[in-house]
Amino acid sequence: MNVLAIGAHPDDIEILCGGTLALYAEEGHSIFTAVATDGSVGTPDLTKAEISAIRRQEQEASAALLGATLIWMGFEDEWLFNDRPTRTAFLDAIRQADPDIMFVHSPNDYIADHRVASQIATDCRIPASVRLVETALPACSKIPHVFFMDNVAGIDFSPEHYVDISSVLPRKAEMLACHKSQEIWMQQAYGESLSGIMLRNARHRGLAINAEAAEAFRSLRTYPVTRGDDLLPGRAR
Structure with a gap:
């Protein structure tokens, strides 16, 4: 299968579904990670151009650990809008991956870029497969199933x-550790580490299934219904 995760910022995917993607990779599926913004405000002291370049390199390093294809959209951090250029970029990201499964932000997550990315990705799910919705890439061969990722x-x-991610928790942590610039930023902005947020949530979700660590999801419940949790790693397909 082709699996596409769409995050608003560099590091979102690692925090919210990095373990699940690692399990898919172990099963031999093709992984695509799409990042909507350039991460250009996540720094206490660098310029926008400097931090954007660093965060792209960090995202590339994380994708390489997963063996994933990275799709970098490059919209300005904190200025993501549901307009035609942005929808077109999302459509082409989906078309490039031609996914069976998409992971997207929850519609009610804490920051505007997450909520907007969720809306656009969900809105593009069907049009990406429609031939006469014309972009630079041909239409997808199928309509993907959408899972909403956990809120931060x-x-x-x-x-x-x-999804029990106990066996790949070290890989998830390794992917997140690629985003070194954000450990500094998160400590200043929120008073806690990026890795600390991830580990706390993974262990909390693990309690629900008696596992060391887990990631949590919801399915998009709109027509057409395209299967369900049987598509997640370790389930029968």
Whole structure:
């Protein structure tokens, strides 16, 4: 299968579904990670151009650990809007991956870029497969199933599906550790480490299934319904 995860910022995917993607990779599936913004405000002291370049390199390093194809959209951090250029970029990201499965942000996550990325990705799910919705790339061969990723820190998210990521927690941590610039930024902006947020949430979700660590998801419930949790790693397909 082709698996596409769409995150608003560099490091979002690693925090919210990095373990699940690692399990898919172990099963031999093709992984694509698409990042909507350039991460250009996540720094206490660098310029936008400097931090954007660093964060792209960090995202490339993380994708390489997973063996994933990185799609970098490069929109300005904190200025993501649901307009035609942005929708076109999302459509082409989906078309490049031609996914069976998409992981996207929850519609009620804590920051505007996450919510906008969720809306655009969900809105593009069907048009990406429509031939006469014309972009630079041909239409997808199928309509993917969409899983909403957990909210950051698990706040106001009611899981339907859990994936036991205990066996790949070190790989998830290694991928997140590629984003060294954000450990500094998160400590200054929020008073806690990026890795600390990830580990706390992974262990909290693991309690629900008696596992060391887990990631939590919900399925998009709109027509057409395209299967469900049988598509997650370790399930029968």
